[in-house]
Amino acid sequence: AEWMKACHDVTDGAVVAIDGKTLRGSYCRGKGKGAIHMVSAFSAANGVVLGQVKTAEKSNEITAIPELLKLLNLQGCLVTIDAMGCQKKIATSILQKGADYLLSVKDNQPKLVDAFETAFPMPRVVNFDGDAYVTDEKSRGRQETRYHIVSEFTPEFQELSYEWPRLKTVGVVMSFRQEEGQVPAVPTIRYYISSADLSAKKLAEAARQHWFVENKLHWSLDVALREDACKIHRGQAAENLARVRHIALNYLKGEKSFKGGIRRKQKKAALDESYLATVLAV
Structure with missing residues (x-):
């Protein structure tokens, strides 16, 4: 974290996504040792890890995030x-x-869920007359449409606004996914609260960028660096290697002269010491 502070500035308004990942290969059945869970902060704009902490299991994210x-x-x-x-x-x-925070709301906060369901029934969401924004993506025969609306907290959230610090914006995202040649799936509805004064477009961008931690960090760790295949678990080795992978991934993503994926950059650095020096000089 100190190293990233020294070499990387996060700009105002940038999205920092926080999420956890279980290292599946770090468990040992014979020693009764469970897999460790790393919680990481990921800069969506730059694609780099800003810091991470280890927890014993996913349920401990609540204490690890602070x-x-x-x-x-x-x-x-x-x-x-x-x-x-x-x-x-x-x-x-x-x-x-x-x-500022942008938090996804689910059943672990029943009061918030009840307020959303009361304030934003389906007819109101569909015919919302406030700030709304629609995105439409097509990829590999699949089309996904997302409909975003935002509002200042309504009377249903009045009491809750005293419990949640500086609550300014509540948002609803309704997404439709359709596979080619199939009937559209039932829409998925997600709720968000934020201390920032967000427009519907900004909510759409921030909610989408949050998933970069899955698509650009966790995916790269598994596919390029083969993290889940690593069976090393003795002592603090699993945690230490997880940190080394994050550092390596930051270096490889920071090197822009070679136009290739992480696996190709790894191979080139292994075979070419001058390129390796270029990567380490980032």
């Missing part, structure tokens, strides 16, 4: 976390770092 926040310089950023991290203490910790 520890991770202490390590980071988040002034002016928008911190996005999935429903596991939708907690009042975590929201307060983010604000204390000079950042």
